[in-house]
Amino acid sequence: MTLRLAWLGPWNTHSAIATFGHCVVTELVGRGHDVTVFRSEVGDALDFPVLSAPGAVTPLQEADPTLIARNFDGVIANIGDHFGYHGAIPRVMERVPCLAIFHDGLLANLAAGWAHHHPIGERWLRRMVESLYGTSAWPESTPFWVDTEIIAAHRPMLEWLAPLAGGVITHSTTWEPRLRAATSGRVDNLPLAYPDLDVPAPRTIGDRLVVATIGHVNPNKRADQVLSAIAGDAALRDVCEYRLLGHVEDGELLRLTGLADDLGISRPLFTGHLSSEEMQNMMADVDVISCLRYPLLESGSASLISAMYSARPTLVSHHGTYADLPDGLVLPCSPGREAPDIAAHLRAILNDPAAAQAMGRQARAHALEVRSAARYVDKMLPAVAAAAASAPAITSAHQLGRTLGRFGLPADDPAALRIARNLSDMLAHPPRRSVP
Amino acid sequence: MKILVMTTRVPFIWGGAEELSFHLVKRLREAGHEAEQMRIPFTWYPAERLIEEMTISRSIRVWNADRVIALKFPAYLVPHDNQVIWLLHQLRQAYDLFDAGQSHIENTSRGDTIRAAIRVADEQAFRGARGLYALPNAAERMLRYNGIAAEKLSQPLNDPELFTGGEDGGYIFAGGRIGTSKRQALLIEALRHAPGVRLVMAGPPESAEVPATLAALADRCGVADRVAFDLRLLPRADLAALVNGCTASAYIPYDEDSVGYVTLEAFQAQKPVITTTDSGGVLEIVRDGETGIVAEPSAESLGLAMTRLAANRPVAARIGQAGRALLLERDITWPKTLERLLS
Numbered sequence: 095m096t097l098r099l100a101w102l103g104p105w106n107t108h109s110a111i112a113t114f115g116h117c118v119v120t121e122l123v124g125r126g127h128d129v130t131v132f133r134s135e136v137g138d139a140l141d142f143p144v145l146s147a148p149g150a151v152t153p154l155q156e157a158d159p160t161l162i163a164r165n166f167d168g169v170i171a172n173i174g175d176h177f178g179y180h181g182a183i184p185r186v187m188e189r190v191p192c193l194a195i196f197h198d199g200l201l202a203n204l205a206a207g208w209a210h211h212h213p214i215g216e217r218w219l220r221r222m223v224e225s226l227y228g229t230s231a232w233p234e235s236t237p238f239w240v241d242t243e244i245i246a247a248h249r250p251m252l253e254w255l256a257p258l259a260g261g262v263i264t265h266s267t268t269w270e271p272r273l274r275a276a277t278s279g280r281v282d283n284l285p286l287a288y289p290d291l292d293v294p295a296p297r298t299i300g301d302r303l304v305v306a307t308i309g310h311v312n313p314n315k316r317a318d319q320v321l322s323a324i325a326g327d328a329a330l331r332d333v334c335e336y337r338l339l340g341h342v343e344d345g346e347l348l349r350l351t352g353l354a355d356d357l358g359i360s361r362p363l364f365t366g367h368l369s370s371e372e373m374q375n376m377m378a379d380v381d382v383i384s385c386l387r388y389p390l391l392e393s394g395s396a397s398l399i400s401a402m403y404s405a406r407p408t409l410v411s412h413h414g415t416y417a418d419l420p421d422g423l424v425l426p427c428s429p430g431r432e433a434p435d436i437a438a439h440l441r442a443i444l445n446d447p448a449a450a451q452a453m454g455r456q457a458r459a460h461a462l463e464v465r466s467a468a469r470y471v472d473k474m475l476p477a478v479a480a481a482a483a484s485a486p487a488i489t490s491a492h493q494l495g496r497t498l499g500r501f502g503l504p505a506d507d508p509a510a511l512r513i514a515r516n517l518s519d520m521l522a523h524p525p526r527r528s529v530p
Numbered sequence: 531m532k533i534l535v536m537t538t539r540v541p542f543i544w545g546g547a548e549e550l551s552f553h554l555v556k557r558l559r560e561a562g563h564e565a566e567q568m569r570i571p572f573t574w575y576p577a578e579r580l581i582e583e584m585t586i587s588r589s590i591r592v593w594n595a596d597r598v599i600a601l602k603f604p605a606y607l608v609p610h611d612n613q614v615i616w617l618l619h620q621l622r623q624a625y626d627l628f629d630a631g632q633s634h635i636e637n638t639s640r641g642d643t644i645r646a647a648i649r650v651a652d653e654q655a656f657r658g659a660r661g662l663y664a665l666p667n668a669a670e671r672m673l674r675y676n677g678i679a680a681e682k683l684s685q686p687l688n689d690p691e692l693f694t695g696g697e698d699g700g701y702i703f704a705g706g707r708i709g710t711s712k713r714q715a716l717l718i719e720a721l722r723h724a725p726g727v728r729l730v731m732a733g734p735p736e737s738a739e740v741p742a743t744l745a746a747l748a749d750r751c752g753v754a755d756r757v758a759f760d761l762r763l764l765p766r767a768d769l770a771a772l773v774n775g776c777t778a779s780a781y782i783p784y785d786e787d788s789v790g791y792v793t794l795e796a797f798q799a800q801k802p803v804i805t806t807t808d809s810g811g812v813l814e815i816v817r818d819g820e821t822g823i824v825a826e827p828s829a830e831s832l833g834l835a836m837t838r839l840a841a842n843r844p845v846a847a848r849i850g851q852a853g854r855a856l857l858l859e860r861d862i863t864w865p866k867t868l869e870r871l872l873s
Binding site: 493497508512 | 643
């Protein structure tokens with residue numbers, strides 16, 4: 095049966111989530127479904143170069159949610175933390191129970207961006223934090239933005255959007271329990287799909303190593319741990335070169351170059367943002383990929399999949415989606431104190447490069463089998479159907495919840511629970527749809 | 531305009547509010563508008579269910595109406611962009627009746643939650659209405675409890691042409707909805723203190739038990755031979771005939787929101803009205819010795835009042851004429867009322 099699907103998400107060449115979306119939409123269209131892409135970017139991000147699309151592409155911020163709900167068999171929303179890429183989605187999710195793919199679990203940036211554009215501004219953010227996590231989650235007279243670890247622990251804002259979803263897809267076990275607790279719809283944990291970008295095959299490892307971190311450079315990617323590992327081992331100091339292939343903020347660049355200077359090692363190479371072609375060229379010389387993350391903010395990792403496709407040995411922080419991998423495919427490091435493990439792994443690679451490269455080839459084979467768009471769509475389509483089936487109940491529940499909320503009643507008020515039970519009884523067995 | 535008059539429906543209950551709603555629709559049609567009445571089923575007990583009742587109203591969507599005129603709780607919670615509220619009744623059990631200890635909402639934290647939700651919902655509706663009007667006592671209560679000012683708009687008499695007055699038939703007439711809230715039982719007790727006075731009681735009973743209860747009371751008081759009951763929804767002409775032929779009308783509700791149709795009909799027919807000091811809105815136009823008798827809410831005081839008028843027919847007639855004059859002076863008519871509601 096041909097489905098009319100609405101795909102909500104970023105659709106620009108800078109976004110890994112857009113690249114994911116492109117390969118999934120292509121697979122859906124290839125199976126005969128009619129997919130309309132609604133770009134979820136806002137502001138300057140709308141000017142970024144746009145990916146090609148097999149069908150219509152339209153800005154989500156101009157779309158009428160009522161028409162989206164009415165005109166499509168399924169609505170899939172790609173949730174990420176970048177407000178510029180995902181800022182048009184919350185407005186729609188408030189009206190349309192989507193199948194929500196949570197690419198990130200920490201949504202503080204998205205929420206802060208949303209608050210900035212909300213009629214009551216930061217007051218909305220504080221009210222939302224207090225209603226979700228209690229008054230102690232954000233003490234009065236303190237800024238919203240503090241250490242990422244604190245935000246992730248106390249006010250990740252995942253529970254702002256998760257309850258609005260008709261169904262959820264996550265890409266790791268990390269945020270799965272919270273999503274199950276927050277969502278009344280079905281929750282599926284699927285391996286993230288990502289296209290093989292045809293990175294040049296790895297060269298034969300000799301007596302020098304080029305280690306690279308790919309993508310937007312920020313403290314979460316633990317570049318300082320890589321520098322510390324190299325600096326802390328005499329065998330590595332002279333033979334390891336570290337490259338950061340992606341956009342870097344001035345502050346982070348200064349921090350890392352200062353650290354390298356303090357450690358007495360060569361400064362890392364910063365390339366800034368690279369086009370696809372430039373990235374391909376740079377990757378030809380990369381021997382080891384660093385895919386470290388701490389704290390864990392995302393659900394799945396496109397960078398990890400790309401690294402596995404590249405057949406290069408890959409360093410990971412051993413938690414979340416990285417720990418979900420079968421043993422022997424990547425190089426695990428202790429989350430939060432990766433440096434000693436990094437050093438050990440790099441030494442091992444230099445000692446036995448063949449074994450390391452064999453691991454890389456196994457990782458690529460695994461990714462080709464498990465991370466394909468075809469396999470993802472096989473598992474996603476039942477989730478789309480389930481979310482669509484639950485949409486009437488969820489829409490009604492949300493409307494009633496808003497009504498009761500406007501009366502000043504909390505979600506656990508006895509009247510709210512009675513109404514929820516009645517609704518559940520009424521909508522427990524939706525009528526079967528006739529198949530054309 | 532397409533105008534929807536929204537009010538509530540309690541099965542088998544018909545009183546002044548229902549009369550007003552019915553006549554509002556009739557008058558709107560006579561003025562050339564398309565008008566319909568929408569009566570939302572409403573049960574006010576148990577108190578815990580009030581949240582559901584409000585949610586039901588709040589969830590209703592009205593299509594194809596240019597204007598909504600909402601009259602009662604919770605009907606005025608139905609959202610509409612062009613809503614006018616003419617408040618006949620809030621849920622007084624959440625407000626003054628609660629303070630008076632006469633509410634079915636318990637004085638507990640749960641009761642506080644329910645009352646707070648009602649207050650929030652009321653204030654949202656009042657502030658969101660395009661126009662806000664209220665019967666005078668209801669307006670004063672709204673200001674006192676909700677801090678919101680409504681324009682006072684009294685109800686006009688629905689069919690003044692029927693109440694022509696006439697020969698004094700030698701009885702006190704007790705009309706309106708018959709039951710506990712209007713306290714007609716007290717009039718039966720009062721007959722013990724009004725020797726020779728006859729009482730005619732006519733109107734729809736509040737419940738099936740009312741006729742038997744009142745008949746038994748009359749027996750116990752030893753006045754059954756002086757009380758005539760006709761407890762049903764009378765045709766308007768029959769009701770008017772009873773009003774036109776009485777010596778005086780007796781209307782003694784507790785803290786009524788409005789002056790009451792019983793009062794207006796009596797004044798139109800040039801008959802004095804007996805009421806009590808705690809009857810609320812009735813006292814707006816019933817003034818002791820001028821347009822009626824205001825007694826204490828006791829059988830003895832009411833008995834005296836009935837005797838005073840029954841024994842002085844010229845005095846009763848004079849007071850009745852003064853009541854009619856006051857009605858004319860107030861000049862509350864349906865055309866003027868519609869003008870306000872449709873402005």
